[in-house]
Amino acid sequence: MLSGTQSSSSCHLLGALPVCRILSLVPLIAAFLVSLADAAESKQPNILFLFADDQSYETTGYRGMTQVQTPNIDQLAKRSLSFNRAYNQGSWSGAVCVASRTMLNTGRFVWHANDVYNTTEQERAAGRLWSEYMKKAGYQTYMTGKWHVKANAQKAFDVTGHVRGGMPQQTPEGYDRPQSKDDTTWQPWDKKFGGFWEGGKHWSEVVGDEAVGFLKTAAQDDKPFFMYIAFNAPHDPRQSPKEFVDMYPAEEIEVPEDFLPVYPENKEIGCPPTLRDEHLAPFPRTKYAVQVNRQEYYAIITHMDQQIGRILEALEQTGKGDNTYVFFTADHGLACGHHGLMGKQNSYDHSIRVPLLISGPQIKPGEHDASVYLQDIMPTTLELAGVSKPAHVEFESLLPLALGKKEESYDAIYNAYLNLQRSITDDGFKLMLYPKANTIKLFDLTSDPREMNNLAADPKFAERKKALFATFQKWQKKVGDKLVIDPALVQ
Template identity: 25%
Template sequence: MQRRCVRRALAMNTRSPNILWIMCDQLRHDCTGFAGHELVQTPNLDTLASQGVVFENAYCASPVCSPARASWLTGLYPHRNGQLDNYSHDLVDEPGRVLHHDCITIGDVLKDHGYRCGIAGPWHLGHDHMPQHGLTDFWCTYSYQGKHPDRLNKYFNQHGINDMYGRGVPDHHEHVQYMRHAAWTDPRQQRTTWTVDRSIEFLEDCDDQPFFLFASIKDPHPVMIVPPDLLNLYPLESIPLDPTWRDPLKGKPRYQFEGKTRVASSVRDRDFLCMMAHYYALITHIDEQVGRLLKYLDQTSRSENTIVVFMSDHGEMLGSHGFVSKRLMYENSVKVPCVIHWPAGLPKNQRIRTPLGGVDLMPTLLNLAGQPVNEKIDGRSVAEAICSKREPTLQPIFSEISYNKACGPENAETAMVLDGNFKYVWHRDDLDELYNLEDDPLEMANLAGHSEQENKIDMMRGTFKDMLQRNGAGPYAWCTQ
């Protein structure tokens, strides 16, 4: 049922609101100006946040690209939507690599209710070459993978440009594993620019029909190709290393010592700072391009009745606890930035501290747009709360990483429960983790081995089991035994 505040917002308009969902890849939750970062320059995003709703504690349902995206779009946990690990064209027949075809996404719902739906940028949920899940009116995606033509690569070929993402970056740096980076001057070689160009192309072709556009920005996920002028904004001497950079991991699970994304001890601090400068500069580039897209909405008089979402699929460790990339349950891997902006229907300058789960955004957006929400999904809508400018009811947050031998020991079967100030990480074959985030926000002291915490662990295990009992255990049957 639509709540009164949502009905009021819809009554102010003669048509359903448009939805522009901008999702970055691997953007750390605290690396924007509106999140309080003192160095990273994001003026356009800061303005968007000041005029909208900021979720200060948004958590993905899995700190892995494809499972996180699938959960955001379906409102279902990975073990329910079938997307257990990253899609890869050569593993398409392997279980858990593709979003179940019968899962209902936000695109499916909006398409059935008269929206023109499309995507610009990576899909990353399987069969990336073919329109699917309601996003059928504008399918302009790329994956760098498989035998099918790649839209971005085709664009590069048409303009005589070297595809530095798919074929390698000349003079690139990889002092830090998995974090290739380089500076390059040709703006046509920026994939975020390409995605925003395609997004504007979609908007130019829209008439009076309400639209849903999933603008999927691959940056700042490596390979990081950065405009040199933006790199100059971040001199190395101005960048501090993460305070947990040299965490000895005392009392932590053994897989963290063995993980492929743990930064080698041979990496010099200065080389790591160089990588961080590229990461920060790329975020500023994203800000510029998102600003260009938002300006187009203004120029075409669509801003007032367009719900704009800006967020990331998951986070980035960026040196926290000595790691890069993701696939860990530390805050910097599992938390994401998240802003919702809708001048016609939402209060301005609102900050929500109550955690938002990785399955909650899809039903929230559908509620805001006045569309039906399937009661069988895992997520809950917080539309009524944010329309009323109040905190949503506090509920436990869950995240998961499913096992896949190809991905190494850091991808062991893992479940996370966040309940109040405590975070519990349940490993199938390793030492568990328990952190009091109020007393230990940097997650340095693992309390799981302390006898006085046994009751807390039993309680949080019970919370996870209750969720599995409601929604189905799937590959987490071991948690119920």
């Protein structure tokens, strides 16, 4: 011990260092330890993005809206914030998935995304695609499954698995069926038809295998990862192992309340019986055909859910789950028997709304009713990665909503399909515009969520129609929509 009369020049030695020198280092050591703790807390989170194809917002078990069973997605939902009103913004193509994915990966609104659709390889080279921003932020980027973007996935990501095309190959037997209850020509589990079975193993299982494999590698790496896991399911041909189909006896499947044999404006809105998606079931529709198509839809969703469960379990086994944000959504919805329609080329909620879940360190589980776009996931992950929002990204981060810093991101939801359909959703009402059919439809989504009661001709809603059309015109400018619609249509 030092005596009170000793000066600093006469400090005793403790080992190789004077005691006073050790004491003088204490504040520096404490600061260093604090900085280590801060660094640990600010460590970039991992990002796991799970992406379905053609999955409507109503087809998850946790929503309880249909008979579909998704136990693994339901477990994810329990620890997630669910955005119950998530939308796709539309499409310039019958392949709605192309437009949705281009918007997602470029961050641009629909018609601006259309402008860069044929130049997305240059976008990638310039570092303006989602994955390129994540690379620059220091992430190991990985992709497997459906890509369908005009850019080379092998270049856009550090590592890729099987990169699939737009859809598994359909067969003639997969269309215009079933003709009757005796029609068993095509069976979802029969591997001779190829499709999801091409190559011997179901494509959803291949995606599951590859994602699990990457996670095992990532567990040994300190670098943060960004995983883009894109299933082709539940897109048609809706194939899955027989035990999954057997979970949903066709005769027990509920036919949607809004069932119609024929949608009255099908040709004028670009959904005639010859459109590939609409050609999947006989025309006019029968309730039994709808039951079979929904049976197979639910079965392939449940099969995909099993693969998602494997991926989530593998994530926990890495020991990195606590520092990982998990996103689950789909590129758009699907009619599959609603309103006499089978495809996604329409502006009804069943076809433009999707499930959207986020779980992660800052996320409080629950539900949020703000209207958002599924493409908002892209800027959300950039914010989490510490990337400033690029000037060309028009969609909004979901974090301010998730953290309670604001109540809404958009004043309305715009949707478009080719030059044949437009819609605007605001304050619980949706205005649908069919220019070629010279027709409009107005729905009160609060009292009529199935969009069955057209209020457009009711004089009580005249001002509502005008207000919605004015909002629509503002959104046209915002998204680069050059279609001219005569205001007289809403008079």
